[in-house]
Amino acid sequence: MAPGGLRERNKRDKHDRIVAAARRLFRRQGFERTTTQQVAAEAGIGAGTLFLYARTKEDLLVMVFLLELSRVVDDSFETLDGAAPLLDQLLHLYDAVSRHHARNLALGRPFAKELMFVHEARRPAMRAFMAGWMRRIAEVIERARQHGEIDAGADARLLATSTFAQFFFRLQSWLGGYITRARLEAELRDALRLTLAGATLHRRPGRRNRSKTTKR
């Protein structure tokens, strides 16, 4: 009856309303304490309709995560200063994420805890997101490599994942309550500097990369 385009748009709207509702509720009350019925009510749809758009409650978490993190990550790349030292660029990218979580600890925790152990059906979406993120980080590193800031033989892909690993471990330590955010930042900076050093030209010993770092 309705033109395909309109029907499509209706679906799209409903989908967006659901994600927005879930996000609102997850932030307000946390993931666990939010029920799917609450999400449905907040989205203005029936309890059963929800499962036409998200097969699982976990799905909702993934959807919210992808929405939020996409924005945060996109934004972090848009505000990136390509002329800054590579270390600073990476810190900028990772800080954007931890800063975001700091604003929503209640949501950051389930993200960090659940998303690494998500149901198989939802892994492709997560994988795609992560791959895109990693690729973009690798591109930043690649540019630095081309500028001669790091060794010509350096593996940008490996550097991307390895700096991410440094970030992710500290992020979890922080969200898990083992370290403070300040500690996360200090440790991350040192760890990234170390990681980059492994890919840095050492021809002239004095030429070490300078950046606004804490001197230990």
Next chain:
Amino acid sequence: MAPGGLRERNKRDKHDRIVAAARRLFRRQGFERTTTQQVAAEAGIGAGTLFLYARTKEDLLVMVFLLELSRVVDDSFETLDGAAPLLDQLLHLYDAVSRHHARNLALGRPFAKELMFVHEARRPAMRAFMAGWMRRIAEVIERARQHGEIDAGADARLLATSTFAQFFFRLQSWLGGYITRARLEAELRDALRLTLAGATLHRRPGRRNRSKTTKR
């Protein structure tokens, strides 16, 4: 009244029986599908008695984790070849852990997922274990530093955490189903080599650390 030694010993025995029972059951049926009553029954004690020794089911997981990992980690250090290149030593230490989990995926997953987000009351024990582990890794690195294998100015503590971060991220990626164990090994080796490179002497370019690595 009763000789302190005896009562103490009884408690100790019971504690050990509980952890052993929990371990057995967790391995056999997984953590989630094991009920506390099953653990109590397997340990030969009353359902309530269990909670005199573990305030929470999560406690049981932590107890089993500490027991298992302590053994695995202790063993990994005992079988360490102090004369091997540092990279190989570290791979030996981390491989011991992933090899252990490979034998018990059902238990490794909850370990990796839950233990970073454990209840506050159980964090000190986790922290202490991690601190001890990190210290021992740092000592290994420190020895390498004294042998002149890595830079005299290198920070052993930072290297320990940073190599661990590399390991942990891949471990989770593997347990979460994102990468295979083979991939974990390959990536970890490259990442560790990169990390160590940042702390490696570069005076004589040809003197690069040799170890049995995969040439990509």
Next chain:
Amino acid sequence: MAPGGLRERNKRDKHDRIVAAARRLFRRQGFERTTTQQVAAEAGIGAGTLFLYARTKEDLLVMVFLLELSRVVDDSFETLDGAAPLLDQLLHLYDAVSRHHARNLALGRPFAKELMFVHEARRPAMRAFMAGWMRRIAEVIERARQHGEIDAGADARLLATSTFAQFFFRLQSWLGGYITRARLEAELRDALRLTLAGATLHRRPGRRNRSKTTKR
């Protein structure tokens, strides 16, 4: 979609089946020893469905109470002899209740004990029931007042609550095991006579209200 009437009727039916099932079980085994699952099973519905109709086990007690007492109270007013002396009318009304409880001590006790201290959410229903009951008692008293049986200035509302207070205290004393039912009846009669006397015309001393009383 479905005709409102049908869906409504279904819900109504289910509600009634639940209350009937609860009543049956409470009488047979007592309130405490009846589990909600038993009630659900007896009503032929799922364990969870029960809580769509009664948010709490306490709710079930209130529902059964309102059902039973409504009947008993309604019946007590229908069988009331409006021509009898006021004291006898009141005794008739209150005796109906204690006689009912005598048939189900197992249920009377939790009624008397719990319903005065019910969760806030259930108080309005209780209040409404009590208000209706008190109003009807007051009407009986009011009629007696208009017949000149009690003082023209008497407050029917106050007399209703005050006679009820006399009844309720003895009811609890009986259900609590402090007095026998016989004692309850004797004491109640005397107490009601006393209460009414306070509102009785004394112009002609000899005109005291006559009713079939126990002479102590």
Next chain:
Amino acid sequence: MAPGGLRERNKRDKHDRIVAAARRLFRRQGFERTTTQQVAAEAGIGAGTLFLYARTKEDLLVMVFLLELSRVVDDSFETLDGAAPLLDQLLHLYDAVSRHHARNLALGRPFAKELMFVHEARRPAMRAFMAGWMRRIAEVIERARQHGEIDAGADARLLATSTFAQFFFRLQSWLGGYITRARLEAELRDALRLTLAGATLHRRPGRRNRSKTTKR
């Protein structure tokens, strides 16, 4: 070994310490949320020792009740103005109790709810306390009778229980959350006035008992 007197005293001390501890805890956290182990700890004795002095947790409630109410009731009689109108004297006696509960709603509620339905073994103590209380109220009434304030033929015993019934019903209504304390006071005054009127001399119509009452 120890002289009987000392042993007795020790027991007495322990008993008192237990009741004091229970009272403290019940007031602070409420009856239900207080565990017997907490009471034992607070009293500085072993968990098992407690049950040498109170066979049941309910026992503790009764003990605390008797201690508290004995004091309150004793005090209410000591501060009684024997020259005041009977109505005022009774209000004084009952107000003392509700005023006491107002200071400890958390404790008043279980008192009012549980004590009427206490285990058989504890009923004699309750009965004795109530009997003593009633007797003393009856004595007050009896004195008024002898002063000619109420009818020579009035039954002091019946008046005592009946006024108490009026009080108790309103006390429960208040503690159960059905009426406010102000309402309790207003209703009680009216109800007592009514009850006393039933036993008041009416020879000279104008001679009605005067007391500081609210005129409706």
Next chain:
DNA sequence: AATGAATGAGTATTCATTCAT
């Protein structure tokens, strides 16, 4: 008398998900 380790019974309630309409 005192202890405190051991016991084990006992159950309401939530909520993701389904499916008849």
Next chain:
DNA sequence: TATGAATGAATACTCATTCAT
């Protein structure tokens, strides 16, 4: 597509009380 009533699985934990020392 949408609905929302119906489902039912699923279990950790508390705590009064006991009893061997």
